[in-house]
Amino acid sequence: MIVEKWLLKQxxxxxxxxxxxxxxxxIHALLTTSGFLSNGNSAAQLISSYAxxxxxxxxHKLFDNLPNKRIDSWNAMLISYSRENYHLEVIKxxxxxxxxxxxxxxxxxxITIKACTSLFDLESGNEIWRNAVQCGYxxxxxxxxxxxxxxxxxxxxxxxxxxxxxxxxxxxxxWSTMITGFVKTGRAIEAIDVYRKMQKEGLEGDGVVMLGLIxxxxxxxxxxxxxxxxxxxxxxxFRMDVLVQTSFLDMYAKNGKLDIASGLFRSMSCKNVVSWxxxxxGYAQNGYxxxxxxxxxxxxxxxxxxxxVSLIGGLLACSRFGxxxxxxxxxxxxxxxxxxxxxxxTALIDMYAKCGSITRxxxxxxxxxxxxxxxxxxxxxxYGIHGQGEEALSLFxxxxxxxxxxxxxxxxxxxxxxxxxxxxxxGRYWFDVMIKEYKIEPMEKHYVSLVDLIARSGQVEExxxxxxSMKYEPGIALYVALLSGCLNHKNYLxxxxxxxxxxxxxxxxxxIYSLVSNFFASAKKWDEVALVRKAMRAAGMKKFxxxxxxxxxGKIHTFLVEDKGHPQHEKILGIMEELECKxxxxxxxxxxxxxxxxVEEEVKIRMLCNHSERIAIAFGILxxxxxxxxxxxxxxxxxxxCHEAIKFISVIVNREIVVRDMKRFHHFKNGSCSCSDYW
DNA sequence: CAGGCTGTTC
Numbered sequence: 268m269i270v271e272k273w274l275l276k277q278x279x280x281x282x283x284x285x286x287x288x289x290x291x292x293x294i295h296a297l298l299t300t301s302g303f304l305s306n307g308n309s310a311a312q313l314i315s316s317y318a319x320x321x322x323x324x325x326x327h328k329l330f331d332n333l334p335n336k337r338i339d340s341w342n343a344m345l346i347s348y349s350r351e352n353y354h355l356e357v358i359k360x361x362x363x364x365x366x367x368x369x370x371x372x373x374x375x376x377x378i379t380i381k382a383c384t385s386l387f388d389l390e391s392g393n394e395i396w397r398n399a400v401q402c403g404y405x406x407x408x409x410x411x412x413x414x415x416x417x418x419x420x421x422x423x424x425x426x427x428x429x430x431x432x433x434x435x436x437x438x439x440x441x442w443s444t445m446i447t448g449f450v451k452t453g454r455a456i457e458a459i460d461v462y463r464k465m466q467k468e469g470l471e472g473d474g475v476v477m478l479g480l481i482x483x484x485x486x487x488x489x490x491x492x493x494x495x496x497x498x499x500x501x502x503x504x505f506r507m508d509v510l511v512q513t514s515f516l517d518m519y520a521k522n523g524k525l526d527i528a529s530g531l532f533r534s535m536s537c538k539n540v541v542s543w544x545x546x547x548x549g550y551a552q553n554g555y556x557x558x559x560x561x562x563x564x565x566x567x568x569x570x571x572x573x574x575x576v577s578l579i580g581g582l583l584a585c586s587r588f589g590x591x592x593x594x595x596x597x598x599x600x601x602x603x604x605x606x607x608x609x610x611x612x613t614a615l616i617d618m619y620a621k622c623g624s625i626t627r628x629x630x631x632x633x634x635x636x637x638x639x640x641x642x643x644x645x646x647x648x649x650y651g652i653h654g655q656g657e658e659a660l661s662l663f664x665x666x667x668x669x670x671x672x673x674x675x676x677x678x679x680x681x682x683x684x685x686x687x688x689x690x691x692x693x694g695r696y697w698f699d700v701m702i703k704e705y706k707i708e709p710m711e712k713h714y715v716s717l718v719d720l721i722a723r724s725g726q727v728e729e730x731x732x733x734x735x736s737m738k739y740e741p742g743i744a745l746y747v748a749l750l751s752g753c754l755n756h757k758n759y760l761x762x763x764x765x766x767x768x769x770x771x772x773x774x775x776x777x778x779i780y781s782l783v784s785n786f787f788a789s790a791k792k793w794d795e796v797a798l799v800r801k802a803m804r805a806a807g808m809k810k811f812x813x814x815x816x817x818x819x820x821g822k823i824h825t826f827l828v829e830d831k832g833h834p835q836h837e838k839i840l841g842i843m844e845e846l847e848c849k850x851x852x853x854x855x856x857x858x859x860x861x862x863x864x865x866v867e868e869e870v871k872i873r874m875l876c877n878h879s880e881r882i883a884i885a886f887g888i889l890x891x892x893x894x895x896x897x898x899x900x901x902x903x904x905x906x907x908x909c910h911e912a913i914k915f916i917s918v919i920v921n922r923e924i925v926v927r928d929m930k931r932f933h934h935f936k937n938g939s940c941s942c943s944d945y946w
Numbered sequence: 947c948a949g950g951c952t953g954t955t956c
Contacts, residue, residue: 346947374947381948412948419949444949475950482951513951520952544952576953583954613954644955651956679956712956 275308282312291316295329307335311343318347336367342374349378357382358391371398373407380413384420392417408434412441419448424457439473446479455483474505478514485518493518509535513542520549525558540574547580551587559584560593573600575611582614586621589900589927592818594618609635613642620649623898623925623932640671648680652931654941656688663697675707682716686723687931687942694720715744722752727761743772747779750786759790766795770802777803777813778904778929781861785907788860815879816900819890826886829877835889842885847876850915858908875908880926884913888920896923904928914938 278294285291295313298304304313310333317326330336330344341364348356361379364371376399383392396414404410411434418427431437431445442465449458462472462480472480477500484493497515500507512535520528532538532546543566550559563581566573573581578601585594598615601607607615612635620628632646643666650659663681666673673681678701685694698717701707714737722730730749734741746768753762766783774780780803787795814827826833833839859871866874880901887897905928917924917935924935934941 342947349947372947377947409948414948416949438948440949442949447949473949478950508951510951517952539951541952546952548952574952579953608953610954615954617954639954641955646955648955674956676956683956710956 275303278309279312282309282316285316286320288317288320288322291320291322292325305334307333307337307340310337311339314340314343315347318343318350323347323351323353336369338369338372338375341369342372342378345375345378349382352385354382354385358386358388361395365398371402373404373409376402376404376407376410377413380410380417384413384417387421389417389421389423392421406435408436408438408441412438412444415441415444415448419444419451422452424448424452424454437468439470439476442470443473443475443479446476446483450479450482450486453486455486458483471503474508474511477505478511481511481514481518485514485521488522490518490522490524509537509539509542513539513545516542517545517549520546521552523553525549525553525555538571540571540577543571544574544577544580547577548583551580551583554587556584556588560588575601575605575608578605579611579614582611582618586618589622589816589898590818590823591619591622591624591898592821592823594622609637609639609642613645616642616649617645620645620652621927622900623927625649625653625655638669638671640674640677643671644674644676644680647677647684651680651684651687654687654932654934656684656690656693659684659688660690660693673701673705675710675713678705678707679710679712679716682713682720686716686720689720689723691720691724711739711742711744714741715748718745719748719752722749723755725752725756727752727756727758731761731765743769743774743779746772747782751782754782754786754789757789762786762790770799774806776903780806781904781906785860813879813901813903815883815902817883817887817897819887824883824886826879826882828879829874830879830882833882833886835886838889839882839885842889843876843881846885846916846919849919850912853915853918855912855915858911861906861908875906875912878906878909880905880909881912884916884924888922893920894922896925898925898927900927902929904930905933910940910942914940 278298282291282294291313298309298313304310310329314326314330317323317329326344326347330340333340341360345357345360348360357379361371361375364375376395379395380392383389383395392414399405399407399410411430414430415427418424418430427445427448431441434441442461445461446458449455449461458479462476465472465476477496480496481493484490484496493515500511505511512531516528516531519525519531528546528549532542535542543562547559547562547566550556550562559580563573563577566577578597581597582594585597601611612631616628616631619631628646628649632642635642643662647659647662650656650662659681663673663677666677678697681697682694685697694717698709698713701713702709714733718730718733721733727749730752734745734749746765750762750765750769753759753765766786769779769783774783780799784796784799787799814825816823816825818824857872857875859868859875862871862874880899883899884897887899891897905926910933913924913926913933913935915938918938926933926935931942
């Protein structure tokens with residue numbers, strides 16, 4: 268007997284580390300012939316050894332043939348499936364176990380609930396949790412933590428919290444599950460509260476807890492707390508692994524501190540695809556499209572295969588840049604290598620729409636099999652920026668018929684589409700529906716669209732009343748919307764108040780200064796015009812020169828304002844002069860009020876003609892065949908004079924010209940534009 | 947046997 272026990276122990280310890288399938292089979296045969304397996308001895312070890320060496324089918328065969336299945340064999344089988352991510356098999360196996368007489372234990376419940384978590388199967392998870400309580404495992408820390416994670420992953424943090432509060436024993440895993448859960452559901456403040464409670468109970472956080480806290484800091488934009496967390500971790504001797512470093516990197520990148528993020532990235536001795544992706548996305552989200560694309564290329568050249576997320580970052584950069592050529596090439600790269608999932612599909616639709624091809628965007632949209640809220644919102648917004656308000660509305664109505672509930676972003680896109688298309692009554696109507704039927708509290712962005720819509724239609728007083736009726740302090744965007752309405756409809760009384768508010772609220776783009784200045788010029792208040800110019804210089808606005816991008820014959824060409832550096836400069840100039848002549852004959856009068864510099868009238872006219880969008884258009888005309896559609900992307904807002912001029916140009920050259928600016932698309936065709944005015 | 951990094955709309 269003693270020898271047998273010793274032998275079994277030796278066999279077990281050998282199986283734990285054995286990597287050789289043939290040896291496992293030999294031991295299997297030995298145990299079978301000597302009769303040990305018949306009472307279940309060593310079966311669990313054999314099962315996990317088989318599974319660990321990639322022979323899960325052999326493991327299952329052995330398990331099926333066991334005459335006496337003990338709980339450790341069941342659990343070994345469950346764990347083997349779990350390791351291979353066969354979550355449905357785990358749940359099935361658990362159910363067949365429940366049919367028999369063997370009692371599940373803590374591991375059984377822990378693993379099975381984890382499988383439900385991976386499948387986001389809240390229903391089965393709840394059922395198994397009830398079983399666990401019935402079997403006396405309601406106070407088990409492992410089972411408890413896996414239930415916390417189940418609720419957290421399914422977004423049910425209130426349920427998780429009530430289980431958490433009733434747990435009699437908690438360890439660092441239980442606490443960190445709560446912290447991570449709150450962060451991932453957008454409740455960063457509560458995540459930090461949980462951490463403080465944990466500290467009060469005398470528990471130290473570990474790496475996982477820190478990771479959650481870093482993400483919390485990223486979300487609430489508290490970089491100060493984030494940095495002090497960094498100091499704390501260094502003092503306590505935490506190992507800064509890739510995960511933690513990537514989280515710090517991401518925190519800085521998300522908050523626009525790309526210099527710090529990139530410094531951190533360069534200093535990392537160990538980087539993975541995720542670290543690359545985090546920085547690429549950070550650049551793309553903050554408008555540094557060029558840096559994002561450069562990094563994507565650098566990543567490949569160093570042998571890192573871009574994954575889904577880094578490519579989504581690349582697509583985002585393309586849509587910021589307005590470059591369909593780059594976007595298409597990334598699309599092609601993706602199709603050759605990866606499966607397109609919903610997030611990627613959405614990014615592609617957004618990219619095509621923002622790069623000027625609403626048709627291609629719709630094509631992709633029609634080919635999607637399932638539609639989540641972001642996909643709907645993206646398509647609605649795409650129609651909006653292209654000035655197709657009716658299409659946006661019709662899509663929105665289709666959405667209402669289905670089972671995806673519109674959210675705040677849906678209405679933001681819808682209302683903005685209404686305002687870009689001048690659908691005044693519809694805009695008012697849906698704003699009301701949003702509040703009354705969908706119980707969505709209007710946010711600033713909703714008010715901005717509505718004010719823009721109403722003011723644009725000429726009801727400036729009403730727009731003013733709407734702003735005054737808001738429950739919170741109106742931001743600059745609202746006064747900008749009001750002011751542009753005042754400018755269009757020459758309401759100088761309200762306009763002057765709006766203009767003053769705009770200046771008080773420190774505009775951060777040259778476009779806004781130019782709007783204010785145009786307003787005062789229109790009111791013939793020249794002293795104010797001069798003041799605005801001064802304020803703009805003081806704010807350092809001239810640092811951002813306007814540029815336009817145009818793609819011709821598969822190449823991207825960028826033009827700055829007054830760009831003289833192009834090899835075809837002389838020819839471009841020729842086209843521009845020819846166009847100007849014909850435009851004048853057709854009745855075009857330069858709107859020199861759009862020039863904010865205090866110079867001679869004749870110089871102003873020269874400056875208007877040298878705007879980057881005009882140079883880009885002339886270049887496009889020069890280098891493409893008659894009738895070719897031109898797509899130009901401008902980094903600022905398109906200027907009011909250019910908006911007029913391009914209408915004429917579209918007639919002269921008989922082409923469709925699409926100009927995308929920071930906010931939307933202007934489709935010029937046969938002398939008119941899809942947008943009623945430039946702003 | 948339970949918890950960890952990056953991603954799409956406004």
